[in-house]
Amino acid sequence: MSGRITVKTVERPRMGLLEQVYVFEALRGLWVTSRHFFLNLWRHTLKAAGLKAEPGAVTIQYPEDPAVVARRARTRHRLLKREDGSPRCVACLLCETICPAKCIRIVAEESPDVMVEKRAKSFEIDLGECVFCGYCVEACPEDAIRMDSGQVEMSAHSREDMVWTMAELMGDQPKLRPIRPSKDPLAG
Amino acid sequence: MAEVKLTIDGISVNAHEGALVIDAARSAGIHIPHYCYHPALGNPGVCRLCLVEVEGAPKLQVACRLPVKDGMVVKTRSEAAKKAQAFSVELHLVDHPLDCPVCDQAGECLLQDYYQRHALHSSSVREDKLHKPKRVELGPNVMLDAERCILCTRCVRFLDEITGTRELGVFQRGEEGEIALTPGKRLDNPYAGNVVDLCPVGALTERDFRFQVRVWYLKSTPTLCTGCARGCSILLQTNPERRWHAGGRRAVRIKPRVNSSVNGWWICDEGRASWKAVDAPSRLKTPSWLKSGKAGAMAWEDAEKLLAAELAELCRVRGPEGLAVVLSGTLSNEDLYAAKKLFVERLRAGRLLVKPGPDQLGEEDGLLRRQARVPNLRGAQALGFGAALKECSWDSLLEDVLSGKVWGLWAVGRDPLAVWGEKGPAALSKLELTVHQAVHASAFTQAARWVLPSASWAEQDATFTNFQGRVQRARKALEPLGASRPDWRIFGGILRSLGGAWPHESPEPVFAELSLKEPAFAGLGFELPPEGASL
Ligand code: SF4
Ligand code: SF4
Ligand code: SF4
Ligand code: SF4
Numbered sequence: 001m002s003g004r005i006t007v008k009t010v011e012r013p014r015m016g017l018l019e020q021v022y023v024f025e026a027l028r029g030l031w032v033t034s035r036h037f038f039l040n041l042w043r044h045t046l047k048a049a050g051l052k053a054e055p056g057a058v059t060i061q062y063p064e065d066p067a068v069v070a071r072r073a074r075t076r077h078r079l080l081k082r083e084d085g086s087p088r089c090v091a092c093l094l095c096e097t098i099c100p101a102k103c104i105r106i107v108a109e110e111s112p113d114v115m116v117e118k119r120a121k122s123f124e125i126d127l128g129e130c131v132f133c134g135y136c137v138e139a140c141p142e143d144a145i146r147m148d149s150g151q152v153e154m155s156a157h158s159r160e161d162m163v164w165t166m167a168e169l170m171g172d173q174p175k176l177r178p179i180r181p182s183k184d185p186l187a188g
Numbered sequence: 189m190a191e192v193k194l195t196i197d198g199i200s201v202n203a204h205e206g207a208l209v210i211d212a213a214r215s216a217g218i219h220i221p222h223y224c225y226h227p228a229l230g231n232p233g234v235c236r237l238c239l240v241e242v243e244g245a246p247k248l249q250v251a252c253r254l255p256v257k258d259g260m261v262v263k264t265r266s267e268a269a270k271k272a273q274a275f276s277v278e279l280h281l282v283d284h285p286l287d288c289p290v291c292d293q294a295g296e297c298l299l300q301d302y303y304q305r306h307a308l309h310s311s312s313v314r315e316d317k318l319h320k321p322k323r324v325e326l327g328p329n330v331m332l333d334a335e336r337c338i339l340c341t342r343c344v345r346f347l348d349e350i351t352g353t354r355e356l357g358v359f360q361r362g363e364e365g366e367i368a369l370t371p372g373k374r375l376d377n378p379y380a381g382n383v384v385d386l387c388p389v390g391a392l393t394e395r396d397f398r399f400q401v402r403v404w405y406l407k408s409t410p411t412l413c414t415g416c417a418r419g420c421s422i423l424l425q426t427n428p429e430r431r432w433h434a435g436g437r438r439a440v441r442i443k444p445r446v447n448s449s450v451n452g453w454w455i456c457d458e459g460r461a462s463w464k465a466v467d468a469p470s471r472l473k474t475p476s477w478l479k480s481g482k483a484g485a486m487a488w489e490d491a492e493k494l495l496a497a498e499l500a501e502l503c504r505v506r507g508p509e510g511l512a513v514v515l516s517g518t519l520s521n522e523d524l525y526a527a528k529k530l531f532v533e534r535l536r537a538g539r540l541l542v543k544p545g546p547d548q549l550g551e552e553d554g555l556l557r558r559q560a561r562v563p564n565l566r567g568a569q570a571l572g573f574g575a576a577l578k579e580c581s582w583d584s585l586l587e588d589v590l591s592g593k594v595w596g597l598w599a600v601g602r603d604p605l606a607v608w609g610e611k612g613p614a615a616l617s618k619l620e621l622t623v624h625q626a627v628h629a630s631a632f633t634q635a636a637r638w639v640l641p642s643a644s645w646a647e648q649d650a651t652f653t654n655f656q657g658r659v660q661r662a663r664k665a666l667e668p669l670g671a672s673r674p675d676w677r678i679f680g681g682i683l684r685s686l687g688g689a690w691p692h693e694s695p696e697p698v699f700a701e702l703s704l705k706e707p708a709f710a711g712l713g714f715e716l717p718p719e720g721a722s723l
Contacts, residue, residue, distance in 0.1 A: 090289050090290050091290075091399070092288075092289035092290060092294075093402045094289070096430070097402065097404065097405075105430075105432050107432055107433070108399040108433075109399065110398070110399065114322050114323050115322075116290075117287070117290040117322070117323065118289075118290040118399055141288075141289045142289060
């Protein structure tokens with residue numbers, strides 16, 4: 001590893017007298033919160049009265065209501081298929097190579113189709129280790145992997161359950177997540 | 189030969205008269221792109237990549253066919269030269285399938301490299317690409333993809349000029365030209381694998397390596413092949429990190445390393461496949477002994493103590509005359525030196541056998557392969573085995589065992605049962621002590637009272653002396669499998685348990701002591717140059 005590292009020291013901002021007195025800063029914080037509260041209250045009231053107003057802020061009732069994700073957000077990966085239904089992935093290992101979390105594991109094999117030549121025998125992503133950087137999508141020369149499933153809920157009860165297999169990533173098999181009888185600490 | 193002086197890219201270069209501009213440039217550290225030229229295979233000048241500008245010449249010149257002249261001024265990176273080189277790369281890619289995602293050559297491909305370095309064009313060709321046969325099995329270990337071939341003819345020239353076997357040829361003409369097998373032939377000569385190394389692109393690939401692992405994951409260790417007495421220089425390539433590839437094996441490929449004093453550019457296919465043994469399931473991993481018919485694993489410390497005690501007792505009661513030790517030229521100089529200290533100087537064993545028997549002889553040819561399939565026979569001789577230290581033969585040893593003159597047999601890396609055939613079991617039943625010290629399990633492992641696992645050649649730093657008397661270094665590419673150990677350490681441990689002096693914990697001081705004590709090795713150091721040093 002060569003290359004010079006240049007160090008730039010950034011001074012911490014110093015607190016002035018007003019900040020040190022604390023009361024003024026606390027009041028300022030309260031002011032910001034209260035302003036938002038009353039402003040939104042005003043807007044919602046106007047709207048309820050049938051009058052024209054700027055839209056007020058809305059709280060999404062998550063998890064009762066589904067999460068809203070932008071279409072370009074990087075969500076859970078999926079593996080794409082060709083027109084004949086076979087996987088697009090040719091096991092080139094570029095995604096596995098670029099992945100900074102080293103959470104992709106591919107085993108390659110011979111493809112029966114001579115024009116495809118190579119394919120993945122198994123393809124696993126450990127979403128417990130993935131940092132959702134999207135590099136795998138960028139690296140893929142075959143447009144075989146995308147992060148556009150829209151799914152952001154992937155939690156599981158064990159580390160092993162966080163690993164998604166090829167069939168699951170292709171949508172051929174729903175993610176089987178064995179729900180273990182969880183202990184409710186409040187159930188006594 | 190007279191020296192001439194020329195200028196290449198502003199650098200003044202001295203070269204022998206008659207040398208090629210491409211070589212003169214290389215000696216000055218200037219790489220002129222080329223596919224067809226190879227120092228061992230001549231310069232047909234077909235790839236048209238090495239075009240350079242020469243002052244005073246009306247046209248660009250082909251550097252691989254141009255002899256140097258005094259006062260010549262060559263420009264390899266002038267605008268005209270750069271344009272011509274880039275155009276050549278573009279022409280080579282006109283019908284190229286750009287299979288890089290599935291091509292095993294990707295990462296070490298000269299089409300990729302030269303595109304990046306010299307071309308970076310966007311293709312101006314709008315026609316469909318021409319299709320040719322893909323996935324053609326030329327022989328047991330070589331796969332052809334005719335679409336990827338750039339017709340440099342290196343493979344054809346190798347088979348014509350070096351092996352003389354002529355299995356491949358160029359068929360058809362023009363853009364339909366393609367490499368194919370000569371009718372009725374298969375690419376199965378003992379050196380066939382070299383065409384894969386020669387092929388600058390992914391047209392010829394190794395079947396053993398097919399889709400195993402990407403080349404950029406590999407770690408290369410410069411070491412030597414231990415397949416025969418030549419000891420070719422090689423690169424042993426291992427997959428250190430992502431173990432789910434290549435079936436979990438650590439060693440995955442062997443490539444030749446250029447060494448003009450030993451193997452030139454080539455290696456044989458047997459040597460090329462020798463990585464397979466490194467992680468084979470037959471590897472022995474723990475020391476063990478047979479007690480009342482059952483094998484029991486044990487720690488090295490216990491094994492050393494118990495075996496040493498058994499040896500000392502038997503030598504005292506039955507006399508050291510009856511101890512036979514089968515060593516071999518597969519052992520390194522350090523191993524043999526330690527063996528000499530243990531068996532000759534300390535125990536005074538009555539019978540020694542080092543020279544290769546039928547178990548270690550193979551075919552010999554004029555190119556590389558030597559009859560003795562052991563890397564260190566000359567080293568054993570230099571240490572006195574077979575001369576000052578008298579040797580027996582497999583036959584006389586069998587006789588002596590059957591007649592009861594021998595009570596103990598310690599075989600290192602060799603299997604007496606494989607040599608003695610049907611008389612073997614009867615002979616073994618006469619022995620009181622049997623030790624099998626080996627890398628791989630074989631028939632004798634089952635029968636031996638003691639089993640001591642040795643580390644393989646890929647797992648240790650060591651020196652070997654080839655048949656020319658050239659001492660070369662093997663370098664450690666991997667950790668020893670399981671509890672296996674280098675043989676010198678095993679011998680040293682027993683020697684220590686017997687009360688002898690063995691202070692060494694690493695191979696370097698062993699070699700230092702060896703070069704002091706053994707006149708043949710005087711003056712040599714453990715850090716040998718890449719091409720080795722003569723005795
Ligand atoms: S998003 Fe990033 S961390 Fe996750 S699998 Fe892809 S490359 Fe790896
Ligand atoms: S980069 Fe794309 S084609 Fe290559 S292994 Fe990953 S998903 Fe498959
Ligand atoms: S030969 Fe080289 S350029 Fe052609 S497909 Fe293989 S890696 Fe790519
Ligand atoms: S197969 Fe390879 S070595 Fe042979 S001519 Fe084609 S590119 Fe050259």
